[in-house]
Amino acid sequence: MTVTAPAPAGTQRSVLDALEAESIHIIREVLAEFEKPGLLFSGGKDSVVVLHLLAKAVYPARVPIPVVHIDTGHNFGEVINFRDAVVKKYGLNLVVGSVQEYIDRGELKELPDGTRNRLQTRVLLDTIESNGFDVVFGGARRDEDKARAKERILSLRDEFGVWDPRNQRPEIWNLYNGRHEPDWHVRAFPISNWTERDIWSYIQRENIELPPIYFAHKRQVFERDGMWRAVTPVSQPEPNEQVTIKQVRYRTVGDASCTGAVLSAADDVQKVLDELAVSTLTERGATRADDRISAAAMEDRKSEGYF
Amino acid sequence: MSTTLLRIATAGSVDDGKSTLVGRLLHDAKAILADSLDDLARTSAERGFGGEAGALDLALVTDGLRAEREQGITIDVAYRYFSTEKRSFILADCPGHVQYTRNTVTGASTADAAIVLVDARNGVLEQTRRHLGVLALLRVPQLIVAVNKMDLVNWDEARFTQIESEIHVLAAELDLHATTVIPVSALDGDNVVEPSANADWYAGPTLLGLLEDLTLAQPAGAARLDVQYVIRPQGGLAPGLDAEYYRDYRGYAGTLVDGSLSVGDPVQILSNGYPAHSTVKAIGTPAGLVHTAHAGEAIVLELADEVDIARGDTVVAGILPEAVREFDADICVLAPVKLAEGQRVLIKHGAKVAAAKVAQIEHVLNVADYSREAAATLALNDLGRITVRSSAAVSVADYRDSRTGGSFLLIDPATGRTLAAGIIQAHDEAA
Numbered sequence A: 001m002t003v004t005a006p007a008p009a010g011t012q013r014s015v016l017d018a019l020e021a022e023s024i025h026i027i028r029e030v031l032a033e034f035e036k037p038g039l040l041f042s043g044g045k046d047s048v049v050v051l052h053l054l055a056k057a058v059y060p061a062r063v064p065i066p067v068v069h070i071d072t073g074h075n076f077g078e079v080i081n082f083r084d085a086v087v088k089k090y091g092l093n094l095v096v097g098s099v100q101e102y103i104d105r106g107e108l109k110e111l112p113d114g115t116r117n118r119l120q121t122r123v124l125l126d127t128i129e130s131n132g133f134d135v136v137f138g139g140a141r142r143d144e145d146k147a148r149a150k151e152r153i154l155s156l157r158d159e160f161g162v163w164d165p166r167n168q169r170p171e172i173w174n175l176y177n178g179r180h181e182p183d184w185h186v187r188a189f190p191i192s193n194w195t196e197r198d199i200w201s202y203i204q205r206e207n208i209e210l211p212p213i214y215f216a217h218k219r220q221v222f223e224r225d226g227m228w229r230a231v232t233p234v235s236q237p238e239p240n241e242q243v244t245i246k247q248v249r250y251r252t253v254g255d256a257s258c259t260g261a262v263l264s265a266a267d268d269v270q271k272v273l274d275e276l277a278v279s280t281l282t283e284r285g286a287t288r289a290d291d292r293i294s295a296a297a298m299e300d301r302k303s304e305g306y307f
Numbered sequence B: 001m002s003t004t005l006l007r008i009a010t011a012g013s014v015d016d017g018k019s020t021l022v023g024r025l026l027h028d029a030k031a032i033l034a035d036s037l038d039d040l041a042r043t044s045a046e047r048g049f050g051g052e053a054g055a056l057d058l059a060l061v062t063d064g065l066r067a068e069r070e071q072g073i074t075i076d077v078a079y080r081y082f083s084t085e086k087r088s089f090i091l092a093d094c095p096g097h098v099q100y101t102r103n104t105v106t107g108a109s110t111a112d113a114a115i116v117l118v119d120a121r122n123g124v125l126e127q128t129r130r131h132l133g134v135l136a137l138l139r140v141p142q143l144i145v146a147v148n149k150m151d152l153v154n155w156d157e158a159r160f161t162q163i164e165s166e167i168h169v170l171a172a173e174l175d176l177h178a179t180t181v182i183p184v185s186a187l188d189g190d191n192v193v194e195p196s197a198n199a200d201w202y203a204g205p206t207l208l209g210l211l212e213d214l215t216l217a218q219p220a221g222a223a224r225l226d227v228q229y230v231i232r233p234q235g236g237l238a239p240g241l242d243a244e245y246y247r248d249y250r251g252y253a254g255t256l257v258d259g260s261l262s263v264g265d266p267v268q269i270l271s272n273g274y275p276a277h278s279t280v281k282a283i284g285t286p287a288g289l290v291h292t293a294h295a296g297e298a299i300v301l302e303l304a305d306e307v308d309i310a311r312g313d314t315v316v317a318g319i320l321p322e323a324v325r326e327f328d329a330d331i332c333v334l335a336p337v338k339l340a341e342g343q344r345v346l347i348k349h350g351a352k353v354a355a356a357k358v359a360q361i362e363h364v365l366n367v368a369d370y371s372r373e374a375a376a377t378l379a380l381n382d383l384g385r386i387t388v389r390s391s392a393a394v395s396v397a398d399y400r401d402s403r404t405g406g407s408f409l410l411i412d413p414a415t416g417r418t419l420a421a422g423i424i425q426a427h428d429e430a431a
């Protein structure tokens, strides 16, 4: 796999150039048509790419909107450090909605399984409302799963934050319509048409920095439900689960209590891309899934719930 | 990584085998992950598909849609992604049964190519005429007709040739130039990704082969950019930039939708109907400053003169587009409403939104035989011709010359809902 070279002048442009231009077009429409946009920023690769595109869309001006982090309290320390560094680098305002604070105040109850992905929704909606955001950018992609495949680029949410797939607005040409009723808000997904491979190719081309957990590192892990879980304060092995040290990386960053790692030796972007290419070969063989890859794909699908 | 992106839309009537074809394309192009394949094999077996061990019901790949249909709820366009060595594809899967016009219009509006399915046993049906009519109106650059279920007509060459010539007659009538007809069996996989062993009389490409090799014409015409966003960084400069250098900076951000533009080119600006002149001083792109930008790029223009430009204004090189307050257009109604004469709407054209009115309804199109009928109102999925009156001047172009300059949305001012998609296109009245 090679980096997509920029197309020679006057010829057809590369996939990444086309996707980048589409995303920037969408971002500019949203910035112009809405009064108070925010960017949902988890420190994950997709939201990092959206921020990178936002910066390009308004260059040489500063990113004019705040970033919003819905903090489960179950974080990888590396991701929080990364988030803070990014906020500083771009000169951003950071808005944090804290699931932990809701639990401490008794407004949310810890789930029996201890995971917090599902608890984020309430905090997200409150944060959107209390900050008066009429639109928030998100890094969701349509290739992530079947429901996402039908999501619009500008996705309307009613006053309860509910997405009604039956009542979606058709999106025609590159004419985006963000008008909505007063209590409603919009989620804008400028990288809807990017695939996981596009994201990694772009990260490589643009030399975009990511939290280190995306790359192979040695970590104490144990196996659960076919996934490798990190040993952290919020995810502890059961007595029958054996802790070992493995070389792993993450394909998504989420709630540390339920995000699984994949066994991997990919310690840079090119190697991650190579692994993705291999996973295509695995599909090609149409035989058994390579455990590594299928576990990761499963994890990708499980990481829903944020939007 | 492939180097170009091709956007495809599919259209077909119920049971033509569209789900099977899309499933076959994704499966044979190795775009289905191994774990999904396991699911597919399990579900196929549970449903006793094919009887034969290991047979896959490929229509299940688009299962989400199927479940919805069984529940009788509205089905919408779904997007799928796959790539080969040569290309990346975005496939807009547009269900054909309910609200087909709205779905097809949506998918076709951004498509470089459309695939229409025809059942080899049934040949060209009214629904085929409807789909082709919509695709012609939207001017999808390349049309592919897949004559499916060839296995059920024993790969009869004469049958295929007959359908093929019917399609070509229809395409000529509709002014659809680039039309290719391919005999396939989605079920068996013939001529989808792999060539058929059952049709030695067919020497043409497979469906995927054709999609991989289609050449895309760059939007030619004069350069056009609708200003989306004015960048004035004073007070809010990106960190690390020199405030002194950007003291007087003013950039006009937008997508160059047609043609190309170079530093030093004279440009005209249409600001609410009033023309102004200037020269391109600099062009910023996501990759930095360039001398020349091409259609499709998201750029920022700096001009040599101080001109008063705002969002919604249009920058062009060459002939100034017409700035009009009243114009005729073909529209497709996208919402469950009845559009009537005198109705107040908003128009969104380029980056401009203005109050407008449906001044007149001229006719509704009968999509089955392409005849025009008088109508008092236009309802969901109707295609009709109207006169739009806008409160602000709109810099229109003929859709044939500029997809962006010739297209617009009508929006409900009260709810914000998108009511209709419109195409500005001179009609050949003799036709």
Ligand SMILES: Nc1nc2c(ncn2[C@@H]2O[C@H](COP(=O)(O)OP(=O)(O)OP(=O)(O)O)[C@@H](O)[C@H]2O)c(=O)[nH]1
Pocket (backbone or CB within 6 Å): B012, B013, B014, B015, B016, B017, B018, B019, B020, B021, B059, B065, B066, B095, B096, B148, B149, B150, B151, B152, B184, B185, B186, B187, B188
């Ligand atoms: N013999 C034969 N049967 C086919 C072929 N393609 C599809 N079929 C069958 O035709 C039936 C309808 O196919 P589907 O793929 O469900 O078609 P569809 O109804 O157009 O799909 P929707 O878009 O979901 O409505 C199914 O029983 C398929 O197995 C083919 O090439 N040959």
